[in-house]
Amino acid sequence: xxxxxxxxxxxxxxxxxxxxxxxxxxxxxxxxxxxxxxxxxxxxxxxxxxxxxxxxxxxxxxxxxxxxxxxxxxxxxxxxxxxxxxxxxxxxxxxxxxxxxxxxxxxxxxxxxxxxxxxxxxxxxxxxxxxxxxxxxxxxxxxxxxxxxxxxxxxxxxxxxxxxxxxxxxxxxxxxxxxxxxxxxxxxxxxxxxxxxxxxxxxxxxxxxxxxxxxxxxxxxxxxxxxxxxxxxxxxxxxxxxxxxxxxxxxxxxxxxxxxxxxxxxxxxxxxxxxxxxxxxxxxxxxxxxxxxxxxxxxxxxxxxxxxxxxxxxxxxxxxxxxxxxxxxxxxxxxxxxxxxxxxxxxxxxxxxxxxxxxxxxxxxxxxxxx
Amino acid sequence: xxxxxxxxxxxxxxxxxxxxxxxxxxxxxxxxxxxxxxxxxxxxxxxxxxxxxxxxxxxxxxxxxxxxxxxxxxxxxxxxxxxxxxxxxxxxxxxxxxxxxxxxxxxxxxxxxxxxxxxxxxxxxxxxxxxxxxxxxxxxxxxxxxxxxxxxxxxxxxxxxxxxxxxxxxxxxxxxxxxxxxxxxxxxxxxxxxxxxxxxxxxxxxxxxxxxxxxxxxxxxxxxxxxxxxxxxxxxxxxxxxxxxxxxxxxxxxxxxxxxxxxxxxxxxxxxxxxxxxxxxxxxxxx
Numbered sequence: 199x200x201x202x203x204x205x206x207x208x209x210x211x212x213x214x215x216x217x218x219x220x221x222x223x224x225x226x227x228x229x230x231x232x233x234x235x236x237x238x239x240x241x242x243x244x245x246x247x248x249x250x251x252x253x254x255x256x257x258x259x260x261x262x263x264x265x266x267x268x269x270x271x272x273x274x275x276x277x278x279x280x281x282x283x284x285x286x287x288x289x290x291x292x293x294x295x296x297x298x299x300x301x302x303x304x305x306x307x308x309x310x311x312x313x314x315x316x317x318x319x320x321x322x323x324x325x326x327x328x329x330x331x332x333x334x335x336x337x338x339x340x341x342x343x344x345x346x347x348x349x350x351x352x353x354x355x356x357x358x359x360x361x362x363x364x365x366x367x368x369x370x371x372x373x374x375x376x377x378x379x380x381x382x383x384x385x386x387x388x389x390x391x392x393x394x395x396x397x398x399x400x401x402x403x404x405x406x407x408x409x410x411x412x413x414x415x416x417x418x419x420x421x422x423x424x425x426x427x428x429x430x431x432x433x434x435x436x437x438x439x440x441x442x443x444x445x446x447x448x449x450x451x452x453x454x455x456x457x458x459x460x461x462x463x464x465x466x467x468x469x470x471x472x473x474x475x476x477x478x479x480x481x482x483x484x485x486x487x488x489x490x491x492x493x494x495x496x497x498x499x500x501x502x503x504x505x506x507x508x509x510x511x512x513x514x515x516x517x518x519x520x521x522x523x524x525x526x527x528x529x530x531x532x533x534x535x536x537x538x539x540x541x542x543x544x545x546x547x548x549x550x551x552x553x554x555x556x557x558x559x560x561x562x563x564x565x566x567x568x569x
Numbered sequence: 570x571x572x573x574x575x576x577x578x579x580x581x582x583x584x585x586x587x588x589x590x591x592x593x594x595x596x597x598x599x600x601x602x603x604x605x606x607x608x609x610x611x612x613x614x615x616x617x618x619x620x621x622x623x624x625x626x627x628x629x630x631x632x633x634x635x636x637x638x639x640x641x642x643x644x645x646x647x648x649x650x651x652x653x654x655x656x657x658x659x660x661x662x663x664x665x666x667x668x669x670x671x672x673x674x675x676x677x678x679x680x681x682x683x684x685x686x687x688x689x690x691x692x693x694x695x696x697x698x699x700x701x702x703x704x705x706x707x708x709x710x711x712x713x714x715x716x717x718x719x720x721x722x723x724x725x726x727x728x729x730x731x732x733x734x735x736x737x738x739x740x741x742x743x744x745x746x747x748x749x750x751x752x753x754x755x756x757x758x759x760x761x762x763x764x765x766x767x768x769x770x771x772x773x774x775x776x777x778x779x780x781x782x783x784x785x786x787x788x789x790x791x792x793x794x795x796x797x798x799x800x801x802x803x804x805x806x807x808x809x810x811x812x813x814x815x816x817x818x819x820x821x822x823x824x825x826x827x828x829x830x831x832x833x834x835x836x837x838x839x840x841x842x843x844x845x846x847x848x849x850x851x852x853x854x855x856x
Contacts, residue, residue: 256758257757257758258754258757258758277757277762278754278757278758279756279757279758279759279760279761279762279763279765279766280760281758282760283758284758284759285755285758287751287754287755289749289751291749291751291752291754291755293752293755293756293770294752294774295773295774304756304759304761304769305759305760308759308760308761308765309760352759353758353759356759356760
């Protein structure tokens with residue numbers, strides 16, 4: 199809401215932050231740097247520590263150990279109301295006994311801002327979220343999406359250098375959610391404030407974020423742009439959490455320069471070397487696999503796996519197939535529309551280049567946390 | 570643009586029907602029989618005994634002691650209500666904040682007095698408050714002067730507040746447990762310190778409970794008989810004692826009835842004044 203516009207966001211630095219509840223470590227040695235003005239999404243399944251991280255930044259939860267800086271200043275021990283950070287909650291948290299206008303004016307009144315300026319700023323904030331016509335309504339008279347826009351206006355009206363959003367669209371239906379994602383993106387662009395956004399929805403994370411931090415079991419698995427996470431997942435958990443993927447497991451038979459997996463009698467090789475002590479797996483994105491009828495022309499250097507089509511989904515722009523491999527696991531393939539189509543139950547062959555497979559260590563924990 | 574985010578359709582309200590009224594019938598019959606009929610009798614007698622006319626009312630308003638006692642009844646009831654609010658508010662809040670086991674214990678503390686007869690409770694206050702009672706002995710043992718509590722207005726207020734406290738705690742608790750504490754957290758994030766957050770968010774949202782409890786306590790206090798009779802002296806007589814005196818000692822049913830009617834009308838007037846205030850709060854408090 200500032201007149202000056204851009205470059206008003208605060209940087210955030212979490213360094214070796216831990217939070218323990220008894221013996222349970224909600225946050226386990228988290229370090230994260232957020233650039234001023236960046237849109238950072240904390241992504242992960244429920245209970246992974248992303249909301250705890252947000253609460254730590256907001257000041258609702260104190261860290262057990264580690265340091266936390268906002269805008270270059272340590273805020274450890276600073277109570278929430280002195281941090282000057284905007285927070286948008288999943289449950290809106292509008293004050294039911296105040297009108298929309300008074301809700302948005304609330305943080306300004308606390309700061310002792312004179313009435314005339316207060317009114318002007320409330321109007322500007324409500325304009326920004328396109329809710330100016332609703333200033334005299336009570337929250338109970340608004341729909342969920344409208345309430346969340348008012349909550350957003352209230353969180354930005356006092357010009358905080360940092361805005362935290364905790365699954366703000368979680369309670370809304372899909373269409374409204376998609377529209378509000380674009381609204382949030384626009385507001386982020388217009389304000390230049392640093393946004394930290396918590397979600398468990400990977401599509402939402404990809405739409406909104408400059409960078410995404412993927413949380414799992416109280417740790418950050420990887421921080422990167424959506425493309426980084428999709429093309430070069432650092433862990434199997436990240437690879438499976440972002441986008442569709444096929445995970446190949448098998449008995450390793452590699453030498454030093456490459457990795458070979460024996461999958462129910464079929465051998466695939468990848469030119470990567472894997473560190474000895476963990477079980478290697480290969481992760482493939484759907485578009486890196488090609489599907490074809492068995493016995494078609496052989497292409498050298500390609501790995502081949504046989505299986506049967508268990509699901510065929512027409513996507514408009516192409517088709518998506520789920521193929522049951524010999525070892526019982528499922529592969530996901532996307533093929534362009536021009537290709538031949540395959541029927542459920544049909545025996546097929548999947549091909550991929552070894553260098554397109556991502557070699558990762560098998561963290562079997564990823565299986566239990568993904569539902 | 571904002572029109573594209575239309576409120577989701579509301580659930581159709583269930584059709585009104587008279588059927589469920591049958592469920593209330595037994596209680597209604599009982600109420601009419603045990604309250605409506607005697608009440609009607611009292612009103613009628615106040616205008617007809619010993620002969621038809623307004624003489625009972627003109628007697629009431631022309632006798633200074635009646636007016637003094639009427640005013641005192643309202644003053645004592647107001648004090649009792651105030652004491653109850655200030656004792657019950659933190660107690661009810663504590664009930665919402667503690668774990669389930671402690672909450673059970675606190676609820677028991679509120680309810681146990683209900684299981685003890687009012688006379689017994691009041692007599693135990695006599696033991697505590699009397700000049701040679703527990704409180705005064707304690708004061709003297711630490712070298713302080715004793716205070717006169719029994720047969721004073723203060724003693725009556727203390728005793729009545731204790732008896733009526735549950736009627737304040739329970740409505741307060743039921744409102745408070747519905748308050749979303751995340752709203753207080755939101756207030757904190759917007760820059761409110763704990764005290765500001767309490768006064769701007771928590772307190773306004775808990776006011777419906779305060780009003781409900783205050784009205785119940787105030788109305789019950791207006792009609793209190795045993796506690797003021799046992800703990801009070803001649804200078805703390807409340808209206809119910811005068812009524813009893815007129816009806817049972819002097820057999821002046823008409824005058825006693827007139828006193829009751831005056832009290833009833835005054836109570837209704839007060840409710841009528843408080844009503845709009847509460848309705849407004851109620852509307853805003855819904856989510």
